[in-house]
Amino acid sequence: MKDSKTLAYINLFAILGSVPKLCKECKEARELIKDDKISVGFTVKNGPSASLVFNRGECHMVEGVKKCNILLSFSTCEKFNGMIDGTVTPIPRKGLLKVKFLLKKFMPLTDILSKYLRATEEDLKDKDFFRTSTLLMFNVITEAMAQIGNHDKIGKASASYIIDGDAKINIVGSESAFISTKDHIMTAHHREPDDYDAYMTFESLELARDLFDGKVNAVASVGLGQVRVGGMISMVDNLNRILDRVSFYLA
DSSP states (O other), X not given: OOOHHHHHXXXXXXXXXXXXXXXXXXXXXXXXXXXXXXEEEEEETTSOEEEEEEETTEEEEEESOTTOSEEEEEXXXXXXXXXXXXXXXXXXXXXXXXXXXXIIIIHHHHHHHHHHHTOOTTGGXXXXXXXXXXXXXXXXXXXXXXXXXXXXHHHHHHHTTOOSEEEEEEETTTEEEEEEEETTEEEEEOSOOSSOSEEEEESOHHHHXXXXXXXXOHHHHHHTTSEEEEESHHHHXXXXXXXXXXXXXXX
16 A cells, blocks of 8 residues: 655655646646746645745745745545545635646646646657656656655665665666665756765656556666666665555555
8 A cells, every 4th residue: 555645755845846847847737827926835734844945937846835935735635645536626725815826837837747747659759759858857856755765664674775876877878867875865856966975867758658557577677777776785785675665655
């Protein structure tokens, strides 16, 4: 069974946390918020808390909700997860007069995100859509790995064996990220690292997509040289164990 608290962290930091990447990669998303300067905060009792800050076509996420214009508060992780899957409709605890932004801008923005993250085979025939969808999935997966390593019981067991250091994960010619571990706490960084102790490299966007969709076997891909791993192998091994949990939570 999925742990609701872990899922809440994934939903906030990996799913909603991909909105900034969406705004960067997708013209439709940028156009939707090009005139807006506003922030939306999400806080979950005994769970995660963060704000999406919109600034005329750009977006970034910050931890906490102190400076948000609109605040959505949830009494349980289950209720927050319900908002993400569409079964719970929240009422703003702050910024009720700004609810128009939620209805006319934020909700359509999340609909665009869902379209890319739940792409159909027909959607993926378009080259630009394929690229954006795959980059967004990469963003979600790398962030979800950190959240699972920090909150999921099985993920935390794997993280307990990871010594301090950085592991680079990248798609050749397309995207890079790295996961830092400090005192067995993991943090995802969505950029090229200055240095790293281990790495996992996918040879192409197409291969990454097939791996994300479960169409090819990761171990076989390593054997074929399509996925290259190196550096501190114990770090890679435990990150792979955490990666195996991602599909369980995102399914």
